Amino acid sequence: MKIDSEILRRWADTKPGVMAWRNDFPILRQEVHGKPLVYLDNAATTQKPQAVIDAESEYYRCINANVHRGVHALSQRATDDFEAARNKVRHFMNAAHSEEIIFVRGTTEAINLVAQSYARPRLQPGDEILISAMEHHSNIVPWQMVCEQTGATLKVVPIDDAGEFMFDAYAQLLNARTKLVAVTHLSNALGTIAPVERIIELAHAHDVPVLLDGAQAISHLRVDVRQLDCDFYAFSGHKIFGPTGIGALYGKAALLNAMPPYQGGGDMIRVVAFEKTQYNDLPYKFEAGTPNIAGAIGLGAALDYVSTIGIDAIAAHESALLAYATDLVSDIPGLRIIGAAPHKASILSFTLDGIHPHDIGTILDRAGIAIRAGHHCAMPVMQRFHVAGTARASFALYNTHAEVDALVAGLREVQEMFQP
Amino acid sequence: MNDLRELYQEVIFDHYRKPRNCHALGCANHKAEGYNPLCGDQVTVYLKVEDDIIQDLSFEGAGCAISTASASLMTEALKGRKVAEVEHLFDDFHHMVTDAQTVPHPALGKLEVLAGVREFPARIKCATLAWHTLHAALKDQRTPVKTE
Numbered sequence: 001m002k003i004d005s006e007i008l009r010r011w012a013d014t015k016p017g018v019m020a021w022r023n024d025f026p027i028l029r030q031e032v033h034g035k036p037l038v039y040l041d042n043a044a045t046t047q048k049p050q051a052v053i054d055a056e057s058e059y060y061r062c063i064n065a066n067v068h069r070g071v072h073a074l075s076q077r078a079t080d081d082f083e084a085a086r087n088k089v090r091h092f093m094n095a096a097h098s099e100e101i102i103f104v105r106g107t108t109e110a111i112n113l114v115a116q117s118y119a120r121p122r123l124q125p126g127d128e129i130l131i132s133a134m135e136h137h138s139n140i141v142p143w144q145m146v147c148e149q150t151g152a153t154l155k156v157v158p159i160d161d162a163g164e165f166m167f168d169a170y171a172q173l174l175n176a177r178t179k180l181v182a183v184t185h186l187s188n189a190l191g192t193i194a195p196v197e198r199i200i201e202l203a204h205a206h207d208v209p210v211l212l213d214g215a216q217a218i219s220h221l222r223v224d225v226r227q228l229d230c231d232f233y234a235f236s237g238h239k240i241f242g243p244t245g246i247g248a249l250y251g252k253a254a255l256l257n258a259m260p261p262y263q264g265g266g267d268m269i270r271v272v273a274f275e276k277t278q279y280n281d282l283p284y285k286f287e288a289g290t291p292n293i294a295g296a297i298g299l300g301a302a303l304d305y306v307s308t309i310g311i312d313a314i315a316a317h318e319s320a321l322l323a324y325a326t327d328l329v330s331d332i333p334g335l336r337i338i339g340a341a342p343h344k345a346s347i348l349s350f351t352l353d354g355i356h357p358h359d360i361g362t363i364l365d366r367a368g369i370a371i372r373a374g375h376h377c378a379m380p381v382m383q384r385f386h387v388a389g390t391a392r393a394s395f396a397l398y399n400t401h402a403e404v405d406a407l408v409a410g411l412r413e414v415q416e417m418f419q420p
Numbered sequence: 421m422n423d424l425r426e427l428y429q430e431v432i433f434d435h436y437r438k439p440r441n442c443h444a445l446g447c448a449n450h451k452a453e454g455y456n457p458l459c460g461d462q463v464t465v466y467l468k469v470e471d472d473i474i475q476d477l478s479f480e481g482a483g484c485a486i487s488t489a490s491a492s493l494m495t496e497a498l499k500g501r502k503v504a505e506v507e508h509l510f511d512d513f514h515h516m517v518t519d520a521q522t523v524p525h526p527a528l529g530k531l532e533v534l535a536g537v538r539e540f541p542a543r544i545k546c547a548t549l550a551w552h553t554l555h556a557a558l559k560d561q562r563t564p565v566k567t568e
Contacts, residue, residue: 354437356484358459359428362540366424374459388460388482417428418485420437 013400018317021309022398024049035368038403043188043216043347043394044372045238048302052242055301059294066290068267082293085300086283089248092303093233094224099282100256102249103291107215108138110234110249111182113286114211115142117259118232118251119180125151128177130208132157132165132194133384134187137377139213143182152179159384163190163339167198174206181210185217189378189390190339191322191347193221200229209255215239219396220318220345222311225250237295241396242302246295249286256282263288314397318346321395325404332411338390349376349390352411355418357391363417364391367410426536427543428485431493436485441478441495448478453564454553456545461487465553472503479550486543490534491550497531503558510551517547 013019022028025047030037039047059081065074067082083098090098104110119129129143133156140154147154155178157170165183174181181203186193200210209231214223219240225233232255236247251259261268261279265288270278279285306314325348329335334353352360361373374389375382382389393407445466454463463481467474477498479491498506512525517537524532537547549565556565 356459358461358484358543358546359486362427362543363424379460382460417424418433420433 013402017309017313018398018400022400024051024305025398026050026053028398032368032370033366035366038367038369038406040393040395040399040403040407041370041372042219042396042399043239043376043392045244046219046241046396047398048243048298049241049305051305052298052301056243056294056298059297064294067293068284078293081297081300082291085296088300088303089250092223092307093248093250094226095250096226097253100250100253102251102256102283102286103296104234104247104249104286105245105292106236106238106247107213107234108142108236110232110247111139111211111213112142113249113262114180114182114232114234114251115146117262117286118209118255119143119146119152120149121260123147123150123152123179126177127152127179128155128175129153130155130157130170130173130178130181132170132183133159134163134165134190134192134194134381135182135184135378136188136213136215137379138215139182139184140380156380157183159190159192159381162341163187163192163381163385164341165192165194165199167195170199171202174202174208176206178203178206178208181208182213183210184213184215185223186214186220186345186347187339187378187381188216188347189376189381189392190341190349191344191394192339192341193217193343193345195343196228196230204229216346219306220311220315222315231255237299237302240299240302241305242299243292243295246292246299248299253282256286259286261285261288265289267291309397315345317397318395318399321399321401321404322346322348324401325393325395325407328404328408329411332408332415334415335411338385338387346396347392347394349392351387351390352415355414357389359418360391360411360414363414364407364410367406367413369407369410371407423536423539427540429533429536431530431533432485432489435489435492439479439488439492441499442480442492443478444480445476445478447476450557450560452553452557452561454481454549454556455564455566456483456487456549457566458545459484461546461549463487463491463550463553465491465550465557467554467557469503469558474498474501474503474506477554479553483549484543484546486534486537486546487549490547493531493534494550494554497529498554506554506558510555513551514548517544 065078067079089101203210211232214235218235233250238244268288338349357373372392448466450467461483466478468476515522516524552565
């Protein structure tokens with residue numbers, strides 16, 4: 001078994017793709033505490049390829065101007081590049097129209113936008129919003145807030161001991177009072193891939209729209225909003241090798257058109273008079289104020305980067321890494337994997353008997369290995385599994401089998417230190 | 421690796437595995453809860469104060485090696501101390517775990533084993549959680565103490 005793994009590892013890491021991809025990320029060429037950096041905190045944020053860094057700095061060096069206004073050359077270029085970035089997002093998600101892509105700060109803002117502009121005006125006391133038990137806080141709290149504002153109720157689809165979405169319970173919970181379903185596409189704490197196609201199909205059979213939280217999924221799974229037929233899809237640029245502070249909300253044009261603006265200000269209006277203001281068309285109606293232009297352009301470059309490699313090639317590599325890591329850590333005595341759904345991607349969450357995740361994180365850090373320790377902004381998931389927190393290794397396209405070996409060696413060191 | 425050994429000393433492991441005074445205190449007349457939102461660690465500190473002297477104290481809660489050992493060592497160090505003395509010790513302790521230039525104050529005694537924390541900025545809050553909670557208990561603060 002071990003010999004096979006060794007051969008597999010050597011073979012996998014010498015494949016031309018991974019090492020070339022790795023070279024695209026300058027930050028990875030450094031030592032941390034005197035050890036080569038092993039960055040396994042990709043679910044928190046991903047590193048940026050040179051192409052994204054260049055796109056942002058090129059924008060500030062040569063293009064910077066405000067968009068959608070000036071008549072001068074730079075403003076036109078900035079507008080063209082900003083709108084080209086929107087079209088790249090549209091293309092990446094296979095949305096039908098670019099006005100269905102709203103630039104936002106990230107997944108959190110996208111979900112808050114839907115909660116306040118779509119749900120809030122529609123919700124009546126007694127109505128229900130349906131989420132799952134494996135949501136990130138950002139797909140819980142905006143709904144709690146809108147429920148408080150409207151008298152609606154938040155309902156939660158349970159997950160089983162493997163961390164799987166319980167579809168039968170979902171079918172039971174979906175009813176005439178349900179006004180919206182909001183679920184994660186890929187759980188950040190467990191790695192579970194939710195059965196989103198079936199979730200959407202059943203919700204639509206009840207005439208209920210569905211929002212997918214794609215913060216994790218976007219860089220690991222193929223996202224085709226038309227094939228999924230989801231009504232809203234939210235993601236953050238920084239989780240897919242783009243800058244922080246930029247993300248996108250996809251929404252079906254018919255739904256977005258019927259929604260009031262989220263924030264008021266410049267760019268989102270057509271005519272302003274003190275008597276009455278006319279709002280702008282999609283997507284600008286939802287983009288008040290000067291947007292994160294450089295961020296959008298950087299995000300466009302990140303999506304180009306991912307498309308050049310191909311999301312399927314990335315998914316295949318990460319799935320091999322996750323299988324390899326799962327196999328190796330399963331041999332570590334006292335290690336419990338949290339989240340063992342058959343359909344998983346990129347995330348390995350675990351606990352070690354008698355050792356707090358923070359201590360694991362500190363000791364691994366001194367070996368140059370960056371992981372996340374804690375509740376991963378998913379405290380209800382931690383409660384479900386009766387743990388205060390977990391240690392989480394999360395993979396991206398530039399991670400190697402050798403890095404998984406380093407993680408496993410690091411975990412053995414942690415155990416050695418804690419041995420009585 | 422050396423600063424790791426400095427942080428995770430045998431005394432720390434000993435107090436993590438066998439925390440002292442780790443239980444509720446029936447006769448307590450002061451109590452407070454502390455919470456570290458970063459990691460979810462929670463601690464409750466119980467105090468029995470009479471004539472401005474800490475007659476007894478204890479803690480409850482689950483946490484990492486550093487926070488558990490720190491709470492345990494704190495309860496051992498403070499039993500029988502005057503309340504005024506405790507405030508000074510907290511100051512000295514805080515300096516020791518945050519400022520690499522400080523030579524630990526001799527009054528800290530056994531608490532000096534936690535000096536290694538200062539090389540790990542992300543873990544300072546683990547070491548100080550119990551102390552902040554103790555401070556709140558002395559002031560009878562009702563809302564839980566947060567480290568951030």
